[in-house]
Every structure is written in C-alpha cells, then in structure tokens.
Amino acid sequence: MTVDRSPEVPGTVVVTGISRPLGARVAARLADDPRIARVVGVDAVDPSPELAALLDRVERVRAEAGAAGTIIADLHAEAVVHLAVLTAPDPQHGGRAAMKEQNVIGTMQLLAACQQAPRVRKLVVRSSTAAYGASFRDPAVFTEETEPREVPRGGFARDILDIEGYVRGFRRRRPDVTATVLRFAPFIGSTIDTTLTRYFAQPAVPTVLGRDPRLQFVHVDDALEVLHRSVTGEHPGTFNVAGAGVLTLSQAIRRAGRVGVPVVEPGLSAAAGFARSLGFGRYGLDQVDLFVHGRVVDTTRLIEEYDFTPRSTAAAFDDFIRGHAGGRVVRAEQLAAAEAAILDGIRRVRAAVEERS
Amino acid sequence: MSDRRAPRRGRDSRVSPGGPAGINGKRVVLPPPVPGAPDADAAPRNGQRPTGSPPPAVADQPADVWDRRVASGLAFLRRRLSGDYEVDEFGFDPDLNDHVFHPVLRLLYREWFRTEVFGIDNVPTTGAGLVVGNHSGTVALDALMLSAALHDRHPEGRHLRLLGADLVFRMPFVSELARKSGGTVACNPDAERLLRGGDLVGVFPEGFKGVGKHYSQRYKLQRFGRGGFVSAALRTGTPIIPAAIVGAEEIYPMLADIKPLARLLGLPYFPVTPTFPWLGPLGMVPLPSKWMIEFCPPIPTADMMEHADDPMVVFNLSDQVRETIQQALHRLLERRPDPFAP
Numbered sequence A: 001m002t003v004d005r006s007p008e009v010p011g012t013v014v015v016t017g018i019s020r021p022l023g024a025r026v027a028a029r030l031a032d033d034p035r036i037a038r039v040v041g042v043d044a045v046d047p048s049p050e051l052a053a054l055l056d057r058v059e060r061v062r063a064e065a066g067a068a069g070t071i072i073a074d075l076h077a078e079a080v081v082h083l084a085v086l087t088a089p090d091p092q093h094g095g096r097a098a099m100k101e102q103n104v105i106g107t108m109q110l111l112a113a114c115q116q117a118p119r120v121r122k123l124v125v126r127s128s129t130a131a132y133g134a135s136f137r138d139p140a141v142f143t144e145e146t147e148p149r150e151v152p153r154g155g156f157a158r159d160i161l162d163i164e165g166y167v168r169g170f171r172r173r174r175p176d177v178t179a180t181v182l183r184f185a186p187f188i189g190s191t192i193d194t195t196l197t198r199y200f201a202q203p204a205v206p207t208v209l210g211r212d213p214r215l216q217f218v219h220v221d222d223a224l225e226v227l228h229r230s231v232t233g234e235h236p237g238t239f240n241v242a243g244a245g246v247l248t249l250s251q252a253i254r255r256a257g258r259v260g261v262p263v264v265e266p267g268l269s270a271a272a273g274f275a276r277s278l279g280f281g282r283y284g285l286d287q288v289d290l291f292v293h294g295r296v297v298d299t300t301r302l303i304e305e306y307d308f309t310p311r312s313t314a315a316a317f318d319d320f321i322r323g324h325a326g327g328r329v330v331r332a333e334q335l336a337a338a339e340a341a342i343l344d345g346i347r348r349v350r351a352a353v354e355e356r357s
Numbered sequence B: 001m002s003d004r005r006a007p008r009r010g011r012d013s014r015v016s017p018g019g020p021a022g023i024n025g026k027r028v029v030l031p032p033p034v035p036g037a038p039d040a041d042a043a044p045r046n047g048q049r050p051t052g053s054p055p056p057a058v059a060d061q062p063a064d065v066w067d068r069r070v071a072s073g074l075a076f077l078r079r080r081l082s083g084d085y086e087v088d089e090f091g092f093d094p095d096l097n098d099h100v101f102h103p104v105l106r107l108l109y110r111e112w113f114r115t116e117v118f119g120i121d122n123v124p125t126t127g128a129g130l131v132v133g134n135h136s137g138t139v140a141l142d143a144l145m146l147s148a149a150l151h152d153r154h155p156e157g158r159h160l161r162l163l164g165a166d167l168v169f170r171m172p173f174v175s176e177l178a179r180k181s182g183g184t185v186a187c188n189p190d191a192e193r194l195l196r197g198g199d200l201v202g203v204f205p206e207g208f209k210g211v212g213k214h215y216s217q218r219y220k221l222q223r224f225g226r227g228g229f230v231s232a233a234l235r236t237g238t239p240i241i242p243a244a245i246v247g248a249e250e251i252y253p254m255l256a257d258i259k260p261l262a263r264l265l266g267l268p269y270f271p272v273t274p275t276f277p278w279l280g281p282l283g284m285v286p287l288p289s290k291w292m293i294e295f296c297p298p299i300p301t302a303d304m305m306e307h308a309d310d311p312m313v314v315f316n317l318s319d320q321v322r323e324t325i326q327q328a329l330h331r332l333l334e335r336r337p338d339p340f341a342p
Helices: A019-031 A049-054 A065-075 A095-116 A155-173 A195-201 A218-234 A247-256 A265-278 A285-293 A300-306 A313-323 A332-356 B002-018 B021-029 B035-049 B065-082 B094-112 B143-154 B164-171 B174-180 B188-196 B228-236 B259-265 B278-286 B301-305 B313-333
Strands: A012-016 A038-045 A057-064 A077-082 A122-126 A178-184 A204-208 A239-242 A259-263 B115-118 B129-133 B160-164 B200-203 B241-244 B292-295
Touching: A012 A019, A012 A065, A019 A038, A019 A049, A019 A218, A038 A065, A065 A095, A065 B002, A077 A095, A077 A218, A095 A122, A095 B188, A122 A155, A122 A218, A155 A178, A155 A285, A178 A218, A195 A285, A204 A285, A204 B021, A218 A239, A218 A300, A239 A300, A247 A313, A247 B065, A265 B241, A300 B241, A332 B065, B094 B143, B094 B174, B129 B143, B129 B228, B143 B160, B143 B200, B143 B241, B143 B292, B160 B164, B160 B188, B164 B174, B188 B200, B188 B228, B228 B241, B228 B301, B228 B313, B241 B313, B292 B313, B301 B313
Parallel strands: A012 A038, A012 A077, A038 A057, A077 A122, A122 A178, A178 A239, A204 A259, B115 B292, B129 B200, B129 B241, B160 B200
Antiparallel strands: B241 B292
C-alpha cells in the first residue's frame, strides 16, 4: 500500500451481516476509507439490489456465519466487524428460531473462528442497550457497569446477553485482540427503516396505558461513525452509543405529529404475540418492555474515548420527523393557528360582553 | 422573600375560583411581561370590572390579567400537544411542574394544611444538598408537601428531586407522575448521579416503616435502614439537611392494618383510618391538620468523603441525622399543641 497507514488501521476487514442496511453501509464506508486495503462482506443471504449497489467496492462472500472461520483464516483478516445481529424475527426467513440461530449460534461460531485466527487483532461487535434488561428497580440511567437485575423476557434482549457473554469469554482467551462492544440505542434517522421507525411512522401509535417511558435514540449516521472509528482506532471495552438527552414516548409521538393510542399492557403483550403468530407482526416483547420501562444510558465513556459526540436524541428524532413528514396527523402550525383562533375568539367575546354591560 | 409572596397569595386566592385558567396562568403572572403603567393600571380595573370606558376593539388590552392568563394557558396547551418541552434524563418535566403540579400542590400546602416553614435559609441556594425527612401519614403526601414548601419558599424556587420506593415505579400512572415531578427510584446510582449534577435530593430513610405506622406511634422516628443515603452523601461530599415535618401524622390517622388484604393486593399495608374505607372515596380526603416544616442546619460531609464505605461512620452519621430530626419534631410539636389549629 502506498497510503501511509497508522499501525492500528487494519489492512483487511471482514464485515458480517451485509445483507442488512447497517452492515452494508458500514462495509461501504470502510471500503471508501483509503487506509483500509480490503473489505470483505460475509452474509448467508444476498443483499437487496439497492444495498448491493452500495457494495460495489466490497468483496462479497456468501456463507453462513459458521463457515466464516475458514474465510477469516484464508483472508488473513486483521479486523472483524460483527453486525449479523437481528433485532426482530423475520417471518419470511424462519422467524424467531432462525433469529436465535443467527444471533447466538452465529456469534459463537464466529468468535470461535476469530479465536483460532492468529492474525485477527481487532473485533467489533454490535450490541444493544437492551443488554440492561428491564426492571422496575433499575436506576434511571445505565452506565456500562450496570448489571441487568432480571433476565429480560424479550428474545432480542436475551440474545444480546448471550452474545456479550461469548465476547467476555473471547476476551479472556485472546487478551491480545482489541475487542470493542458497542451497545447501541435504537437507531433512528430519515434514511433507515426499522421496527421502531415503522412504529413511529403510523398515524395512530399504540402505547402502554399508564406508562410514558423515557427513550433515547442514536442517529444511524453517528452509529456508522462510531463503528468506523472502532475499526480504524484502538478502543477496547464496552461503550454505550446513544444521543444525549431524552424524549418521552408521548413527547416523541406528539413531535412527530402522530396520535398515541394507549392500550392495556397485558393486551399489548397478547396482541404482539397474536400478530406474530399470524406472521405479520414484528413487535415483540422487546418492544413492549421498552415501552413500559424505557431506557436511558450514560455516554460519558464513549465521548471521552472516541472524542466524538453523537447528535442528541431530540436532533436525531427531528431528522426522522423530516423524513416522515407526510404521515402527520397533527401539525405544529395547525396547533399554533388553533391557539391564535381560540385566543382571538375569547377576546372578541369578552370585548362584546364588556361593551354590552 | 415573604414580602414578595404575600401580595401574590392574596391576588391568587381572590382570582383563582373564577376559572381553570387561573391555575395555568398563575406562575406566569408573577413577572409581568408588560412593565410599568399599563399593567398596574389593568389589574385593578379587571378586578372591579369598570363600566365607564368600553374597550374600543378586539385584542386591545394585552396587559389585562385575564387575557394574559388565557394566553399563557393556551400556549402551555399548545406546547404540550406539540411535544415542545424538555425532559431531563430522569424524566423530570419542569414545564409541567411549573404549570400544573406546583399550582395544585400549592393549594393543598397553603389553604388546606396552612403550612409554616422554618429554617429555609439552611437549604443551599446553589449546588447539591441531601434533604432527609421523617416519613408519615399513610399516604406519602409529606414528600409532596416538602417539595412544594421548598419550591414555594426557597428564594431560588428550587426543585426537590425525591427518591421513591420501587413500588411507586411499579404502578402505572403513579410511576409516570413520580418521574415527571422529578422523582426517581431510591438507589445509590441515581442518588449519586443527581447529587453530582448539583441537584437537591429528598429522601425518607424510614420508608414504609414510617408512612405505614400506627397512629399511636406518631412522631416516633422508625429505624433508618442501612444508611444508604449517608453513603451517597459521603461519596459525593454533599451536605445533609435534616428536615422535620409535623402535621402529616394526622392526615390519615392509621388505626389498624389489615395485613391479609395488604398481602393480597401486594401492598406493604392496608390502612384503616377513621374515614377509610368507611366513607369510600370521601375517606381519601386528608384531614386538614396544621403543618410545620423545619429545615435544620446542614451537616457538612465534604471532609469525610473517604469514609463512605466505613460502616461505623455511616451509622454514626445516620444516627446524628435521626436525632436531629427527632429533636426538631419535639420542638415543633411544642409550638403546635392543637393538631388542627388554624
């Protein structure tokens, strides 16, 4: 390579999960970085055509995560970015069973492969703030040291705990590898499509009656930046990645101009289960738990270590609103107009009354 | 400070029965946005409904009190409906507190309980402080009144961030009211985070032992738990301000506790008072006892920060706080021989 490389930037990077938007965008971004010679994307499924267009500079290998071992060894990969973590079951691709297979077994096999590959010196794993579980006795703000009080009931959250458990084991066995675990808050932004963005995009948004959870989001572009820096820099450890500040669910719904529809919690859990069994629902107990307990994390460690501050939760959500302005039911301008009209009406009536008396 | 409050109280109590806008507009009325003559002119005229000169056109009297109240109430509604307000990481919502919670609490605190406050100068004007109070009254109204007293009487109008039992955060609606009013779960990470952020934190170490005690035990402080509040103060070097609250014991005098029913409902106790459950919902109305709240001189902890894990130091300090509150309670009770005095 003619480009001067700082010692920590790896020459060959393997990215898993490139059939999904996050994986594809990370791989494309790393491929655009001149310091990185080679980016190889691994996934068992081919990416959709629009994602494939992003990946023209990425070498694609179609393989199960289990087969990634030989690939990592053959390619002499120096860094592995593990993004093949599904957040919700996909009814078209085997549902929850396939999701668990990919999340838990896939991670286990990938880490086993990394452990055997002597040239690997960097591992970046996507995790989630779901790792903190959901309990009424939880502190309001989670730091990286907070342990979950109860095993969460959502499938994704349980997978995340398993994945982080495997990474802990890997760190013990390969202390020479820089392992970075990034606990992301839910992604938001105008350009992505997730369970959560679809949820907020509906005109009427179901909420849990009597609960108004505190939510945090991270803008997907900031998530990409943090992932990129994790590959090119040395950032061992576990980091919360979220936008500063908090929106409550009701506040977020109002800002998006949607209407909240409170539902009794057991009803919502049952409805989520029913919809899933019919094969169209993508809300799971993970979402219900989030909408009962909320989740706020401390990002001091990320900001100090990466010298990078993700945009605030409110700013990230504003970007989402801009991208989904079409589905608004209530507009801020309408409210302001109504306010002015009512005030004007009251003034008129009072003036009329005072004139008569 | 009392000079500033006195006229405001008079004006509020005269106007507020007139309509709901009085509640919403109250806080905003205090700093008059239109200074000088037009405002001073409008207020008395509005009170007396002058008949002489009719206003010439619509929206011609922006300085009129009622108009400003309606306008600020509507602006508040618009802000709420469009989500245009800020919430901190604990869920504290200052906009909602200033316009809804505190005006309602202030009614209870002033008109119903006729609360007198002593030693407000002992509460720091800036920076962190841990206010430790005695807990009583079957329903934890004392926590709300303590925060109302602080907000109302403190020169800086400080907000008290209460620490509550996890039962509070388990209950729907109640949990959200608690969070929005600035409360959070009583645990050391949250307490220390608030104190490091320079907040005023309120804690009741007796917990349910204090609130749910029999009426015959009134004004006898219960055990202070493990002293987790002391270690939170020591770790952050925050002064501890003991606070004695007299009056809460009489609001729902607990004559008996139906334990099986409490177990069935998952509550720490099921109270029987002279009015509850006999009078149904009417039994939920608190008796109008006379309240007194005293803030005692702060106990500095900044020079003891290294002893946060020393159980001896923690217990001694916890005991000192307990004794201070107990003595202040006796002092206040002597000044208030009749629990239902005016």
